[in-house]
Amino acid sequence: MKHHADLAEVFNKDEERVDWHDETLWWVRQKRDKASHQIPDWEELRETASQIKLNVLSDLANYLEQFEKQAIANGVTVHWAADAKEHNQIVHAILQEHGITQMVKSKSMLTEECHLNHYLEEQGIGVIDSDLGERIVQLANEPPSHIVLPCIHKKKEEIGEIFHEHLGSKKGEDDPQILTETARTHLRSTFLTRKAALTGVNFAVAETGEFVVCTNEGNADMGAHLADVHIASMGIEKLIPQRKHLGVFLRLLTRSATGQPITTYSSHFKKPRPGQQMHLILVDNGRSIQLGREDFRNSLKCIRCGACMNTCPVYRRSGGHSYHTAVAGPIGSILAPNLDMKQYADLPFASTLCGSCSNVCPVKIDIHDQLYKWRQVIIKEGYGDKKKTLAMQAMAFTLSNPSAYRIAGKAGRVVMKYAPFAVNNSLNPWYKQRDMPKPPKQSFGEWYSEHRK
Amino acid sequence: MTSRDKILADVRKSQPPVSSLPDMQVWENKGQANANVIDTFKMVAANVGGKVIIINKLDEVRGHLNFIPGSRVLTTIPALFDVAGNAADYTDAMPHELENVELAILPAEFGVAENSALWVTETQMGTRVLPFICQHLALVVNAADIVPDMHAAYLRTQGTDNGFAAFIAGPSKTADIEQSLVLGAHGPRSLIVFVVTP
Numbered sequence: 001m002k003h004h005a006d007l008a009e010v011f012n013k014d015e016e017r018v019d020w021h022d023e024t025l026w027w028v029r030q031k032r033d034k035a036s037h038q039i040p041d042w043e044e045l046r047e048t049a050s051q052i053k054l055n056v057l058s059d060l061a062n063y064l065e066q067f068e069k070q071a072i073a074n075g076v077t078v079h080w081a082a083d084a085k086e087h088n089q090i091v092h093a094i095l096q097e098h099g100i101t102q103m104v105k106s107k108s109m110l111t112e113e114c115h116l117n118h119y120l121e122e123q124g125i126g127v128i129d130s131d132l133g134e135r136i137v138q139l140a141n142e143p144p145s146h147i148v149l150p151c152i153h154k155k156k157e158e159i160g161e162i163f164h165e166h167l168g169s170k171k172g173e174d175d176p177q178i179l180t181e182t183a184r185t186h187l188r189s190t191f192l193t194r195k196a197a198l199t200g201v202n203f204a205v206a207e208t209g210e211f212v213v214c215t216n217e218g219n220a221d222m223g224a225h226l227a228d229v230h231i232a233s234m235g236i237e238k239l240i241p242q243r244k245h246l247g248v249f250l251r252l253l254t255r256s257a258t259g260q261p262i263t264t265y266s267s268h269f270k271k272p273r274p275g276q277q278m279h280l281i282l283v284d285n286g287r288s289i290q291l292g293r294e295d296f297r298n299s300l301k302c303i304r305c306g307a308c309m310n311t312c313p314v315y316r317r318s319g320g321h322s323y324h325t326a327v328a329g330p331i332g333s334i335l336a337p338n339l340d341m342k343q344y345a346d347l348p349f350a351s352t353l354c355g356s357c358s359n360v361c362p363v364k365i366d367i368h369d370q371l372y373k374w375r376q377v378i379i380k381e382g383y384g385d386k387k388k389t390l391a392m393q394a395m396a397f398t399l400s401n402p403s404a405y406r407i408a409g410k411a412g413r414v415v416m417k418y419a420p421f422a423v424n425n426s427l428n429p430w431y432k433q434r435d436m437p438k439p440p441k442q443s444f445g446e447w448y449s450e451h452r453k
Numbered sequence: 454m455t456s457r458d459k460i461l462a463d464v465r466k467s468q469p470p471v472s473s474l475p476d477m478q479v480w481e482n483k484g485q486a487n488a489n490v491i492d493t494f495k496m497v498a499a500n501v502g503g504k505v506i507i508i509n510k511l512d513e514v515r516g517h518l519n520f521i522p523g524s525r526v527l528t529t530i531p532a533l534f535d536v537a538g539n540a541a542d543y544t545d546a547m548p549h550e551l552e553n554v555e556l557a558i559l560p561a562e563f564g565v566a567e568n569s570a571l572w573v574t575e576t577q578m579g580t581r582v583l584p585f586i587c588q589h590l591a592l593v594v595n596a597a598d599i600v601p602d603m604h605a606a607y608l609r610t611q612g613t614d615n616g617f618a619a620f621i622a623g624p625s626k627t628a629d630i631e632q633s634l635v636l637g638a639h640g641p642r643s644l645i646v647f648v649v650t651p
Contacts, residue, residue, distance in 0.1 A: 024632055041483070051475040058471045061464045074616075080457040132638060133629035149629065156631045176633035187639055192549055218585045218625040218640030225582035226548050236460065243610065244477050247603035250620075251567075261497055261568035262603075262622050265585070265640075271616035273581055274545060284460045292467030 001343065004350040008318035021153060022316040028149070029310040031259025032360065039251065049248050050364040053301035056239055057291060063206040063239045064282065070209025071280055074271045079281045084114035087283045091116060091198065091231060092123050094279055098229055100125075100196045106213070106220035107131040108200030109147050109304060110233050110283060112326035113339075116198075127198075128190050130219040132183050139166045145320025147327055148257050148306035153319050187219070197223030201234035201280075202303070203249055207242040210270035211280065214253065214263040221267055230272065231279045236287050237300040249303060252362035257305040290338040295373045299334045301363040308357035308367055314350055323347060330357035334370040337378065345383035348374035406445065413439040477604070484605040490566035491648065494599050498569035501623035502636050503644040507596075514558065514593060514647050524555035529579045530593065533558055540579025548582040557587040561621075563598040564646070565606045570620035571646065572606065574613075581617050585625075590641040592621065596650040 012018055036042045056063060068078045081087035087110075095103060103120070105111065105127050117127045117138075129138045133150035137143065139162050144150030151159070160174035169182045191197075199220040204211040211232055213220045224230045240246065254260040272278035291297050309315045309329030320328035325336040325344060330351060336344035348371045357367040378384055398404050415422050416439035423436050430436070442450075454462075495505045506517055511532050518536065520526060528537035537558055543551060559578060561571035571592050575581060584590055600606050610618075625640030636642055 028632070045480075048475045048477075048480070051472070054472050055474045058469050060468050061461050064461060064464065080455070080460055082456040082459055086456060130639070131629070132627045136629065149632075151629055152632075156633075159630055176630035177635050179630055180627060180635040180638060184637065184639055188552075191639070192552060216625070217627050217638035219638070221582070221585040221619070222639050225585065236464065241474060244481075244604070244607045247477075247480065247607045251603050258628075260501065262565075262570050262620065264501070264621065264623050264626055266570065266620040268615070268618045270614075270618075273575075273616065282460070284456075284463065288460060288463035288467050291464060294469070297467075297469065 002324040002346075004318065004322050004324070004346045007322035007324060008314075008350075011319040011322055012317070017155075018317055018319075020155075021319060024152065025310045025316045028258060029307070029360070032256055032307055032310065033259075035255040035259040035261065039255070045248060045252060046362055046364050049252055049303075049362060050301060052240060052245050052248060053363050054298075056241060057237070057297060057300055060236065060239070060291065063241060064236060067204060067206040067209055067239055068282075070207070072209075074209045076209065076272065076278045076280050079279060081281055081283045081285070083285050084283075087114045087233065087281055087285070088116050088119040090281055091233070092120060092125070094229065094231060095120075095125055095196055098195065100229065102126045102128070102194055103196040103198060104128050104130050104190050104194040104223045104227070105198040106200065106215060106223055107134055107150075108198065108233055109326055110200060110235055110285075111198065112143065113285065114233075114283070116233075128187075128194070130187050130190065130217075130223055131215070132180065132187075132217060132219075135183060135187065136162060139163075143321070143326070145328065146306060146309055147304050153321070188222070191219075191222040191226050194223065195227055196229040196231065197227035198231045198233060199224055201232050201238050202253070203246060204234055204239050204280075205241075205243050205246065206239050208270065210243070210268050211238075212246060212250075213267050213269065214250075214265065215267075216260075216264045218265050221265055224267075224269070225273070228275070229277045229279070230269075231281065232269070233281045233283060236282050236284055237291075237302075253303055253305055256307040256360065256362040286339045290335070293338065296334060296338065296370055298365050299331065299338075299367075299370060301365050302331050302335070303363060305362055307360040307362065311356045311360050313352060313354065313356070318350070323350065330367045330371065331365070334365075334367060334374060337374050341378060341381060342383050345378045346385075348372075348378060349385075406443070409443050409445075413441075413443070480604040481608055484601040490599045490601050491596055491650075493566040493601075494564055494569055494648070497567065498623070498646055501569055502626060502634075503569060503623045503646055505646045505648060507648050507650050509649070509651060511593065511649060514591070517645070517647070518556070518558075518591070520556050520589070525553055526556045526558070527551070527554055527579065527583060527587075528558040529577055530558060530560055540583055543580045543583075546580070548580060548586070551580065551583055551586050554583065554587040556589045556591065557583050558591040558593065559584060561592045561594040561598075563600055563606065563609050564594045564648075565601075565603060565620070566599055567602045568620075568622055569646070570606075570622040572610065572618060572620055574615045574618040576615070578617075584619070584621060585640045587641055589643045589645075590621075590624070591645040591647060593647045593649060596648050599648070
């Protein structure tokens with residue numbers, strides 16, 4: 001089974017890259033700070049967003065019905081998918097109906113969560129991701145490592161190599177300007193030849209039945225407006241009550257994500273264009289279960305800005321792939337155990353609980369509290385690390401038993417003094433990246449009994 | 454039981470007691486107090502890679518257009534039909550036919566000072582793909598139609614019914630390669646905003 005600590009260890013082998021990754025993301029975090037400080041009522045704005053989302057979660061079934069009704073009235077075909085498998089089957093059925101074997105897709109973390117590309121490839125359907133970062137990781141046969149910055153773990157030289165191999169750019173070319181131009185030419189021809197385009201959804205408005213897709217590149221629009229069939233996939237939690245509430249979220253989203261005041265394009269899709277089919281898939285895939293978990297339901301407020309990742313000291317130094325889930329970082333670590341507690345039992349422990357994630361979250365999700373609470377659920381359910389459980393039991397016994405405590409302390413001091421190699425080796429996880437301290441001559445207990453007279 | 458009914462039933466079972474929505478009027482009132490929207494708009498537009506040109510009347514747009522003679526230019530502004538084709542002619546055409554448009558000049562309904570976004574509706578686009586597929590984009594907005602923030606912006610859209618509309622702020626861009634900003638990802642490589650100030 002995959003484990004965050006093991007995967008982080010692989011990432012940590014290249015120290016220089018870890019430093020670079022760390023600094024790049026911190027720079028993005030700083031841009032977020034600058035942008036948020038320009039809004040005098042930033043904190044109230046976060047609070048307002050959080051309250052709107054709470055209202056949505058508390059009345060979600062009605063909003064879903066309202067949204068469906070409006071969308072159908074707008075000429076959109078609405079589908080419901082209980083889980084990832086059903087979502088993928090719906091997409092496949094739509095494509096089959098039109099005899100389409102190639103599709104272009106803009107960014108959608110939901111389709112990553114559902115492993116749509118893999119599923120469609122098995123059915124003989126080719127998918128091209130059109131977001132530049134996603135296209136890069138797709139060509140590299142890797143998943144995105146960050147929800148907003150999919151190839152943040154890649155150096156331009158590596159991207160140049162990938163483009164040389166797949167898109168025919170010059171060997172050794174690593175100028176971002178030229179590489180982007182190469183991708184532009186390649187993807188524009190893709191947009192022009194695909195009859196189906198799938199996009200994600202940032203926000204969907206119950207009142208009007210419209211949905212909003214935000215991109216900087218314009219790739220969602222290039223795909224959707226050139227295709228005969230537009231499929232939009234969204235988690236059921238993406239709803240907001242009324243259009244006026246978009247004002248709050250569009251102000252928060254990119255300022256939190258990259259420090260931009262807004263994305264280049266915030267596209268409001270309401271009706272298909274004449275001759276076009278527009279499909280919208282509402283996906284549950286565990287969200288209704290998470291909604292029922294009182295301690296964790298607030299995680300469904302997430303608007304996928306990635307601010308919690310950029311600020312997280314663990315994410316910045318372990319890389320997105322170490323989380324082995326579609327949404328990495330702190331938010332991913334509180335979403336994933338809901339989907340599969342056993343498979344993702346390690347993730348809530350991949351945190352220092354410093355709380356920085358909660359501080360930057362634009363919808364005020366109590367991320368670090370939830371990480372702490374998941375740890376307790378996971379241990380109670382028996383999915384905890386067995387070695388850790390044993391160690392904790394031994395520790396509990398020692399600390400509650402004075403003579404055992406004294407013997408253990410003495411033994412520790414003797415071993416560290418006369419046989420330091422017994423602890424200064426790779427079997428001891430505390431020895432990694434740090435030297436063990438010099439053992440004190442005596443314990444505090446011994447010192448106290450000596451000096452109290 | 455269909456998936457629809459199952460999802461709705463599961464959601465009903467799980468959702469907490471209804472909590473109230475915050476009052477949006479507070480935010481809508483705040484924007485009204487913000488003056489100097491044009492200066493803010495200009496500054497923010499430049500920051501996101503756009504260029505703002507203040508003109509006194511629409512005719513002056515012509516003097517600022519800089520494109521290769523013979524290249525394809527489309528607009529939905531009747532006053533410019535002498536220098537550009539009518540984009541509305543392509544409303545029902547295959548959008549692919551617009552692949553080689555060099556420049557599109559479109560009106561915007563209004564602009565937003567805090568982020569320099571311009572609200573462009575489907576009708577103003579002529580056809581949906583145009584502001585995305587063109588190599589360069591020019592948008593024209595009246596100075597009086599620049600609102601302070603997004604709350605005021607959505608107030609402006611109240612009661613409208615557009616099949617498609619978008620906020621556009623700056624040229625198409627990406628920073629996916631080592632966070633280096635590159636203008637012209639898939640869409641327009643440049644954006645000029647003409648602010649008409651009579």
